Amino acid sequence: MTVRKAVIPAAGFGTRFLPATKAVPKEMLPIVDKPTIQYIAEEAIKAGITELLIVTSRGKEALMNHFDKAFELEAVLERDGKEEMLKAVREVSDKIDVHFIRQQEQKGLGHAVLYAKSFVAGEPFAVMLGDDVVVSEKPCIGQLIEQYEKYGSTILGVQKVGMEHVSKYGIVDAHSVGERVYKLQGMVEKPKMEEAPSDMAVLGRYIITPAVFDCLEKTPKGAGGEIQLTDALVMLAETEDIYAYDFEGKRYDIGNKQGFLQATVDFALSRPDLRSDFMKFLKQTVKNL
Ligand code: G1P
Numbered sequence: 408m409t410v411r412k413a414v415i416p417a418a419g420f421g422t423r424f425l426p427a428t429k430a431v432p433k434e435m436l437p438i439v440d441k442p443t444i445q446y447i448a449e450e451a452i453k454a455g456i457t458e459l460l461i462v463t464s465r466g467k468e469a470l471m472n473h474f475d476k477a478f479e480l481e482a483v484l485e486r487d488g489k490e491e492m493l494k495a496v497r498e499v500s501d502k503i504d505v506h507f508i509r510q511q512e513q514k515g516l517g518h519a520v521l522y523a524k525s526f527v528a529g530e531p532f533a534v535m536l537g538d539d540v541v542v543s544e545k546p547c548i549g550q551l552i553e554q555y556e557k558y559g560s561t562i563l564g565v566q567k568v569g570m571e572h573v574s575k576y577g578i579v580d581a582h583s584v585g586e587r588v589y590k591l592q593g594m595v596e597k598p599k600m601e602e603a604p605s606d607m608a609v610l611g612r613y614i615i616t617p618a619v620f621d622c623l624e625k626t627p628k629g630a631g632g633e634i635q636l637t638d639a640l641v642m643l644a645e646t647e648d649i650y651a652y653d654f655e656g657k658r659y660d661i662g663n664k665q666g667f668l669q670a671t672v673d674f675a676l677s678r679p680d681l682r683s684d685f686m687k688f689l690k691q692t693v694k695n696l
Pocket of ligand 1 (some may be wrong): 516577578608609610635637662
């Protein structure tokens with residue numbers, strides 16, 4: 408069965424970006440001129456995903472508006488012959504069906520994914536975390552879908568992060584079974600450096616079989632007092648094989664300010680309309696330091 412559906416958990420408060428996130432969902436903060444969540448949606452579209460479920464919460468109405476048609480705005484842009492802007496406005500809403508569900512209480516990533524059970528309806532599905540933006544030739548989630556098609560099992564997107572960073576991530580214990588492919592033996596959420604089985608971290612991209620929902624329903628609170636997707640996957644590994652795939656691409660952790668700034672600079676430099684002037688500015692700024 409091919410992977411057609413993706414889930415983006417987007418219910419968090421985004422406290423690391425306060426006060427910006429007091430009234431604006433963190434997923435709507437722009438990198439250059441696009442809200443971060445649109446980069447994730449575009450990655451999904453490029454990988455052939457046709458249905459998206461965004462798990463939101465109170466105060467996140469801007470997300471719905473962003474993925475909706477904007478008739479008045481589009482009519483004005485059309486009237487004024489602003490083709491490029493019209494294209495930008497329609498970019499995503501025309502290409503993918505976006506569904507929303509509200510998480511009533513924020514009890515962790517596992518709890519948020521459980522909200523996708525009826526949307527997923529027994530199919531393998533993608534989970535794409537909005538704090539992880541990946542730039543790659545082949546969309547990151549598409550790379551995992553390719554592996555899913557080969558193995559027919561849950562695939563976790565991983566990269567080495569260095570032992571000093573393991574306590575921020577789900578860390579896998581896995582052995583190599585092919586080029587870039589590992590078979591999972593265990594996994595632990597946010598381990599201390601001394602307790603980490605490796606420095607291979609799950610970086611916000613997963614293809615998961617629907618059997619995970621039975622596990623999620625039984626998963627008790629874990630790290631940070633939250634229901635962890637990592638713990639449900641460990642349970643799933645008791646009955647199904649799980650693989651990790653060391654995906655190709657540069658991943659930005661835009662959930663923290665440093666990562667967000669780095670993404671902003673790199674994305675601006677990769678834009679033909681901005682690159683030349685922005686580079687001049689950066690060079691001058693560095694010179695003046
Ligand atoms: C979540 C997951 C963690 C994963 C990380 C990737 O943690 O729980 O396993 O490695 O995303 O960014 P969070 O960053 O939401 O605390």
